[in-house]
Amino acid sequence: MTTELLSIDRLSVEARVGSTWLPVVTEASLTVRTGEILGLVGESGSGKTVTCLSILGLLPRHDVRVCGGAIRYRERDLTRIRPRELEDVRGRSIAMIPQEPSASLNPAFTVGDQLGEVLRRHERLSRAQARQRAVKLLDDVGIPAAAGRLNDYPHHFSGGMCQRVLIAMALACNPELIIADEPTTALDVTVQAQILDLIRDLAADRGASVLLVTHDMGVVADACDRVVVMYAGQIVEQADIVPMFRRPRHPYTERLLAATPRMRRPDETEAPVFAYIPGSMPRPGSYGTGCRFAPRCAHHRPECDDHEIALLALPEGNEARCERVNDLDLAGERG
Amino acid sequence: MQTLRRPSVTVSLGVLALLALAAILAPVLPLADPLKGDLMNSLQSPSASHLLGTDTLGRDVLSRMIYATRISLTVAAGAVIVALALGALLGTLAGYFGGKFDSIVSFITDAYLAFPPILLAIAILGALGRGTVNTVGAIAFIFVPRFIRVARGAVVARKGEVYIDAAKVIGAPTWWIIRRHVLPNIAAPIIVQAALAAGFAMLAEASLSFLGLGVQAPAASWGSMLGDASQQIYRQPLLMIWPGIAIAICVFCFNLLGEAMRDRMRA
Amino acid sequence: MTVPDEPVLDVRNLSVSFTRRSLIPGRRRTSLVVDDVDLTVHKGRTLGLVGESGSGKSTTAKAIVRLVDAQAGEVRLNGVDLLSLRGEALKRARRSVQMVFQDPYSSLDPTMTITECIAEPLTVHRIGDRASRVTAVLDLLDQVGLPRSMADLMPSQLSGGQRQRVAIARAICLHPDLVLCDEPVSALDVSTQNRILQMLTDLRASHGISFVLISHNLAAVQQLADDVAVMYCGTIVERGPAQVVTADPKHPYTRALVSAVPYPDPEVQRTRTRVVLTGDPANPADRPPGCVFQGRCPEVMPVCRSVVPRLADDGTGRSIACHLYEPAPAPQSAPQAQPHNGAGPVRKLRPDTAGKGR
Numbered sequence: 001m002t003t004e005l006l007s008i009d010r011l012s013v014e015a016r017v018g019s020t021w022l023p024v025v026t027e028a029s030l031t032v033r034t035g036e037i038l039g040l041v042g043e044s045g046s047g048k049t050v051t052c053l054s055i056l057g058l059l060p061r062h063d064v065r066v067c068g069g070a071i072r073y074r075e076r077d078l079t080r081i082r083p084r085e086l087e088d089v090r091g092r093s094i095a096m097i098p099q100e101p102s103a104s105l106n107p108a109f110t111v112g113d114q115l116g117e118v119l120r121r122h123e124r125l126s127r128a129q130a131r132q133r134a135v136k137l138l139d140d141v142g143i144p145a146a147a148g149r150l151n152d153y154p155h156h157f158s159g160g161m162c163q164r165v166l167i168a169m170a171l172a173c174n175p176e177l178i179i180a181d182e183p184t185t186a187l188d189v190t191v192q193a194q195i196l197d198l199i200r201d202l203a204a205d206r207g208a209s210v211l212l213v214t215h216d217m218g219v220v221a222d223a224c225d226r227v228v229v230m231y232a233g234q235i236v237e238q239a240d241i242v243p244m245f246r247r248p249r250h251p252y253t254e255r256l257l258a259a260t261p262r263m264r265r266p267d268e269t270e271a272p273v274f275a276y277i278p279g280s281m282p283r284p285g286s287y288g289t290g291c292r293f294a295p296r297c298a299h300h301r302p303e304c305d306d307h308e309i310a311l312l313a314l315p316e317g318n319e320a321r322c323e324r325v326n327d328l329d330l331a332g333e334r335g
Numbered sequence: 336m337q338t339l340r341r342p343s344v345t346v347s348l349g350v351l352a353l354l355a356l357a358a359i360l361a362p363v364l365p366l367a368d369p370l371k372g373d374l375m376n377s378l379q380s381p382s383a384s385h386l387l388g389t390d391t392l393g394r395d396v397l398s399r400m401i402y403a404t405r406i407s408l409t410v411a412a413g414a415v416i417v418a419l420a421l422g423a424l425l426g427t428l429a430g431y432f433g434g435k436f437d438s439i440v441s442f443i444t445d446a447y448l449a450f451p452p453i454l455l456a457i458a459i460l461g462a463l464g465r466g467t468v469n470t471v472g473a474i475a476f477i478f479v480p481r482f483i484r485v486a487r488g489a490v491v492a493r494k495g496e497v498y499i500d501a502a503k504v505i506g507a508p509t510w511w512i513i514r515r516h517v518l519p520n521i522a523a524p525i526i527v528q529a530a531l532a533a534g535f536a537m538l539a540e541a542s543l544s545f546l547g548l549g550v551q552a553p554a555a556s557w558g559s560m561l562g563d564a565s566q567q568i569y570r571q572p573l574l575m576i577w578p579g580i581a582i583a584i585c586v587f588c589f590n591l592l593g594e595a596m597r598d599r600m601r602a
Numbered sequence: 603m604t605v606p607d608e609p610v611l612d613v614r615n616l617s618v619s620f621t622r623r624s625l626i627p628g629r630r631r632t633s634l635v636v637d638d639v640d641l642t643v644h645k646g647r648t649l650g651l652v653g654e655s656g657s658g659k660s661t662t663a664k665a666i667v668r669l670v671d672a673q674a675g676e677v678r679l680n681g682v683d684l685l686s687l688r689g690e691a692l693k694r695a696r697r698s699v700q701m702v703f704q705d706p707y708s709s710l711d712p713t714m715t716i717t718e719c720i721a722e723p724l725t726v727h728r729i730g731d732r733a734s735r736v737t738a739v740l741d742l743l744d745q746v747g748l749p750r751s752m753a754d755l756m757p758s759q760l761s762g763g764q765r766q767r768v769a770i771a772r773a774i775c776l777h778p779d780l781v782l783c784d785e786p787v788s789a790l791d792v793s794t795q796n797r798i799l800q801m802l803t804d805l806r807a808s809h810g811i812s813f814v815l816i817s818h819n820l821a822a823v824q825q826l827a828d829d830v831a832v833m834y835c836g837t838i839v840e841r842g843p844a845q846v847v848t849a850d851p852k853h854p855y856t857r858a859l860v861s862a863v864p865y866p867d868p869e870v871q872r873t874r875t876r877v878v879l880t881g882d883p884a885n886p887a888d889r890p891p892g893c894v895f896q897g898r899c900p901e902v903m904p905v906c907r908s909v910v911p912r913l914a915d916d917g918t919g920r921s922i923a924c925h926l927y928e929p930a931p932a933p934q935s936a937p938q939a940q941p942h943n944g945a946g947p948v949r950k951l952r953p954d955t956a957g958k959g960r
Contacts (some may be wrong), residue, residue: 188655258868260792261796274825276793
């Protein structure tokens, strides 16, 4: 269980604003192990999507660029290989499930055509073979009467069903790693539950790893084995799932947990508290010298501001980027 | 705003501004009388006293060119303004209210666009008679459907915006919604269309005047000057060059402006 | 029964249908998107309206504020039927009911400044002069916690959460009695969502505004709502006090909604019994005879395929439209005056039959 499949090493990415380049990801390191579901958590602007896109080499070429670090996958550095090779990796070994299911399918082609194209491109199957595989895949992702739906167009499918089709496309070439970028954000909670079940089951059946990007700690609690939390372009905490929820080590993680909507237990009678984080995330280019979360942190001390805070490895095997990591005792879920 | 700062935009704005200024200041500039003929000195080549030479009646071509700018620019601008006002109004109403009114307006627009525009203008001038005002009307008439199309399309695209619903919820009357929410949001594509149309309107005026249907002598526009000069093409070919260049430059500038604005909108 | 004060909003038998014309003449499809819905909101209270996309919850709200036309029913606002008003009377009545939309990126006109956005209701209703409107806007910015310096910015310069606060400031500027919030936080980041919810709570306390809070996520609704109504395919399937409905959901659909909200604790989340619905929401254009939920219901019975369940009170102030909770199949269902008090032939649902566990 501890083989490394993909490891990102001190990845830095910058984006162009006018004529200057501003850092959007700063020295982010993370590892995806074989067979695990790793949650990458953060709010908009935290750099989580940019990190994913750099793995796939899908950054908008003229506006965002990798400016340091490496992404190691099977003895290759994905930031340095040729575009042709990267294309090959993208189709065969690493697949992506996008955020907006209904916007990610071409409305002009049938679902069967789109799925078949992926299969034929990467596996050199005949038309008939591709069709067979497509039916099998749609069946695997829980689309009822799959054979009959190959000739349907995307608009015949609901959002949840589109997401299933996209998952089928991602699975088409038996990837080792699936990157799911907010796969359920655009969906109803009821459908979210179905899709998360599906992702979890498929990953287990096929032994694939999943990098699940989300801003919802509820989704993380449901699906992930390990979590990486990003804030303002930096990784601020990295831990196994249970310890993270029991005892978050970074104040930002703790606030995110507190802010996550949940059903109140029947025995809770006190008025609800709406935990939120005051202020807003700093924009790239306006990061201070010290802790980037400091202006919004309830535990802020002057010493947090004078120097770059390092991501500190803790004895329990997790990591946190907090000056006061050893003297804070942050509350997690009571369990 | 970056697209609007590129050199082509600066240059075309500069050229058009210069032309407009010359047109406005024509009476106070040290120019020869554009209407005063001197038959002894007709069809002269450029010289120190007549920088661009003289025409058939011995009138100063430079002076006539500058006075013609007034008419050419006014006719083009006037036609575009009239077409824009009428087209934007009809298009907005058709797009916003939809239904029967929209079907009728759209049908007429489509039928209308099937006619060759210049022939239509010739027919109108033939019916109404020549003259500057009629020329403006005829050219405006051929542009109305274009503005209807652009305005209607833009309104239909924005009608579903949530801010329109939000305005209805606060009780805003329809005219308020059209004036405050619809028109400001469709202004951009309409202005682009106007810049592109201005170039074409200038060409249309030139064509009509060249055919002798537009501006009435002794007043001159670039087009009518071109028409007159065509009679003398073997004796003084330069006479055709000047208005030709003026028209080309002006249309080119309008088109550059329109394209730049269109790019800006897409960005 | 004590007579409570007149409700702020009283919706009776509201129905909305959409007709889609086909290219083939004569083939028009009419779908009943909202079917005979009753809702009541009292002063200073919040009603949560919950359901999946396509359940008709947004259409209900739009019919209340007359953005879509109702086919039948009454919408009484402070006793006056909004649906019967026209012209000036309607305009005047609109002052007391406002709406906050889901997407703060498209609900503010991009060509207007923040001041113009917030002051627009005042301008439209010709309240005050320019100077007094500017003062009002600054005051409203304070109330929603935005710096006064934002007054001259354009919407594109604000973040999603800030825009949503502008939308709320705009909604409360006419001192309405009722504000309908259609998914007010689902487009926002988690850390901002709660701030908006807190603000709504504060406004309810300080202004006595009643809210209708629409969401697909019960967790977002239950913290703020006093009452909850659950919609499925255009009908209300369960309704009652928020505490009662969320703590002990009865209708199989409500139970599925409750259990679909992930609990942010891996050990709790992975060990609890969940009802995972299969399939997609029912299509209003293609309603089955009988119960609308029959196609996805884990407890479906033969009677559900033919008889439409009626919304009936179970004695705790909660109403459920489900055959599971009706007296054993009787041709005429009991009138509402006789509540089930547990002693009657009410079939209780065993929790362990509740669908798929993990």
